[in-house]
Amino acid sequence: MDERLKKLEEQYKSVPIPKNLDSLVEASLKQRPKRRAPKWILGAVAATALFTAGLNINPTMAKNLVGVPIIGDVVSVLTFVSYEVEEDTYTANIDVPKISGKSEEIAALNEKYAAEGKELFEKFKEDVDWMNENEGGHLGVDSGYIVATDTDQILSIGRYVVEMVGSSSTVMKYDTIDKQKEIVITLPSLFKDDAYVEKISSYIAGQMREEMKATNQDKMYWVSDAGLEDESLVELFTTIKSNQNFYITEQGKLVIVFDKYEVAPGYMGVVEFEIPTDILQDSLVSNEYIRQ
Amino acid sequence: MSNSRAEQNLVTFIRSNKERFYYLAYSYTKNEQDALDVVQDSIQKALQSLHTLQNEDQMKSWFYKIVVRTAIDFLRKHKRQHLMEDDKLMLLTPQQFDSYENTDLEVALDSLPTVYREVVILRYFEDLKIEDVARVLDTNISTIKSRLYKALKLLKVQLQEEEGF
Numbered sequence: 001m002d003e004r005l006k007k008l009e010e011q012y013k014s015v016p017i018p019k020n021l022d023s024l025v026e027a028s029l030k031q032r033p034k035r036r037a038p039k040w041i042l043g044a045v046a047a048t049a050l051f052t053a054g055l056n057i058n059p060t061m062a063k064n065l066v067g068v069p070i071i072g073d074v075v076s077v078l079t080f081v082s083y084e085v086e087e088d089t090y091t092a093n094i095d096v097p098k099i100s101g102k103s104e105e106i107a108a109l110n111e112k113y114a115a116e117g118k119e120l121f122e123k124f125k126e127d128v129d130w131m132n133e134n135e136g137g138h139l140g141v142d143s144g145y146i147v148a149t150d151t152d153q154i155l156s157i158g159r160y161v162v163e164m165v166g167s168s169s170t171v172m173k174y175d176t177i178d179k180q181k182e183i184v185i186t187l188p189s190l191f192k193d194d195a196y197v198e199k200i201s202s203y204i205a206g207q208m209r210e211e212m213k214a215t216n217q218d219k220m221y222w223v224s225d226a227g228l229e230d231e232s233l234v235e236l237f238t239t240i241k242s243n244q245n246f247y248i249t250e251q252g253k254l255v256i257v258f259d260k261y262e263v264a265p266g267y268m269g270v271v272e273f274e275i276p277t278d279i280l281q282d283s284l285v286s287n288e289y290i291r292q
Numbered sequence: 293m294s295n296s297r298a299e300q301n302l303v304t305f306i307r308s309n310k311e312r313f314y315y316l317a318y319s320y321t322k323n324e325q326d327a328l329d330v331v332q333d334s335i336q337k338a339l340q341s342l343h344t345l346q347n348e349d350q351m352k353s354w355f356y357k358i359v360v361r362t363a364i365d366f367l368r369k370h371k372r373q374h375l376m377e378d379d380k381l382m383l384l385t386p387q388q389f390d391s392y393e394n395t396d397l398e399v400a401l402d403s404l405p406t407v408y409r410e411v412v413i414l415r416y417f418e419d420l421k422i423e424d425v426a427r428v429l430d431t432n433i434s435t436i437k438s439r440l441y442k443a444l445k446l447l448k449v450q451l452q453e454e455e456g457f
Contacts, residue, residue, distance in 0.1 A: 004447065008401050009417045015318050017311055024328055025310045028335040029303055089343065138343040164343065218369060267365065 076100050077147060077157055080114065083121040090131075092124045095144035097157060103182035109175060113159070117143070120161065140164035148174065148247045148255075154289060155179050156247035158257075170260040172270050174247040178289075187246050190254070190290060191283045194242060199283060200256060201239040204273050208237065208263075221264045221271070237263045252291030253277065302342055305351055306335055312418065313359055319413055320363035320406070330366050334359045353424035356414065360428055400447055408443035411436055 080098030085091060096117030098110050124141050131139060141163050148156040156176040176185045188194070208221035217227065223237050245257040258264070258271040277284075277292045284290055306313075310331065317330035337358050345354050401409060414425045415436075426436045 005412075005416050008412070008447070011401065012319065012413060012417050013315055015315055017314060018324050018328060021310060021314055021328065021331070024332055025306065025335065028332045029306065029339070091343075138346065140343060164341075220369070267369075 076150075077145070077155065080110070081117065083117070085124070085128075089138045090124075090128050091140045091142075092121065093142045093144070094121055094124075097145040097159065099155070099157070099177065101177075101179075101182045105184050106177065106182055109177075109184065116159075138164075149176075149250050151179075151250055153179060154185070154248055158247065170270055172245065172257060172259060174245055174257060176246070176248050185248070185289060187243055190285060191280075192285055193283070196280060196283045197240060197242055199279055200244075200254075200275055201237075203275060203279055204240065204256065205237060207273055219264075220268065223263075248289055249274070252287075252289060254280065254290050298342055298345070298348060299339070301348060302338060302345075302351065302355075305355065306338070309355075313355075316356065316359050316413065316418070317363050319409065320360075320367060322402075326366060326370070330359065330363045333366075334362045337362065350424075350427070353420060353427045356418065356420070357428040357430070360410065404443060404446060408439055408446060411439045412443050412447070415440060 077097050077099050079095050081096045083092055083094040083096075094117055096113050098113065099106050101107075120141065120143055124139065127139055141161065143159070143161040145157050145159045148158050150156075154176060156174055158172050158174045160173075161171045177183070178185055187196075190196070205223050208223040209226040211219045212221060212223075212226045220228075221237065222228070222235065240256060245259070247255050247257065249255060254275045254277070256273045256275060260266060260269050262271070264271050277287075277290055280290060281292070313331050313334065314327055317327040317334070318324070321327045321330060334355070338355055341358075345351060401412070404412070410429065411425055414420045414428055415422065420428065422433055422436055422440075426433045429436065
């Protein structure tokens with residue numbers, strides 16, 4: 001038996017090593033990630049860091065960066081508080097945004113942001129204590145925000161939390177504000193009745209199937225009739241929630257957002273679908289926010 | 293800082309074992325380019341998630357786990373294309389015989405279902421302890437033991453048959 005295993009091993013290792021293995025390994029080693037976070041988050045973090053630094057230091061720079069006038073502009077967003085911890089095996093980076101504005105709705109949002117940021121930090125500290133009392137380990141949390149849209153009329157900001165314990169999980173929550181009226185725009189408030197749920201859901205399901213087909217399943221969603229090997233293994237997407245996560249683009253298009261794992265395997269990350277205004281038109285209250 | 297020390301150890305580990313990673317990746321992908329992709333992705337993932345490695349003694353099994361998962365993910369994502377390529381090859385090329393001397397042996401290992409092949413590779417060719425094999429494959433020790441037993445039995449049976457027993 002040992003003889004056979006030896007021969008099998010020789011066979012296993014007789015696969016020729018490609019000439020470029022060395023250079024490929026060296027190249028991969030050089031591309032060191034600076035932060036332990038998914039790539040798209042890296043971009044977002046860099047952008048917000050620049051944005052807030054610029055905003056705090058130099059109004060002109062901020063204006064150039066985000067393309068909005070700062071002076072005389074009532075509603076804007078900046079970092080209210082940052083929690084930072086950098087120890088050997090524990091890192092936390094929590095930026096809590098604050099939206100400037102006088103309305104009660106904006107004050108309520110800011111309160112929610114501050115409370116959630118604090119809670120996240122408290123929980124992180126508890127987890128660190130627990131880890132220290134036990135075997136020790138690695139913990140990371142990275143939270144902050146991105147400005148998805150900032151026009152004269154609307155502000156959409158997305159707050160993310162990336163928790164890294166073993167694998168990483170990503171949660172993204174958007175809020176959209178009418179800057180003129182200083183009110184929060186909810187998904188149901190855009191529509192006359194709840195027919196939009198069905199319209200958007202069936203559009204997204206169709207889109208998922210198409211994308212899976214077009215990319216030969218490189219893109220993958222949990223959706224029926226799209227060639228998934230075993231549909232019973234996953235919870236298939238059937239409908240969005242009536243208050244599904246969303247934002248509005250600069251062009252006035254509705255974008256529906258799903259968290260990592262919500263409708264697709266982890267490698268797809270946070271998933272977004274832009275909904276054509278055509279299919280929503282009959283249901284919209286007006287074209288004030290969502291435009292053709 | 294201990295973080296950068298861990299990173300240096302990881303880099304050294306990767307440099308000195310890259311061929312082993314390649315063999316392991318190749319045992320899943322059966323294709324040079326894909327195996328290279330898996331190795332590259334695995335290194336990236338390892339550097340990115342080094343903080344999840346709790347104990348440096350477990351670096352080997354931790355890294356192999358990344359390679360195995362990356363390879364399996366890769367196969368899942370590219371299954372269709374591969375099937376097509378294989379089908380095409382079958383149609384377009386006449387049956388070829390390998391020039392390896394021990395074709396029967398290679399066929400024997402290759403013809404094992406993945407769950408059996410991987411335990412043999414990890415346990416005997418990569419010299420991992422049973423408990424480390426279990427960690428790499430995310431399952432428990434008794435499952436690994438029974439798979440190994442079955443794998444060896446299968447290999448033996450096949451070899452014997454081919455040797456004319």
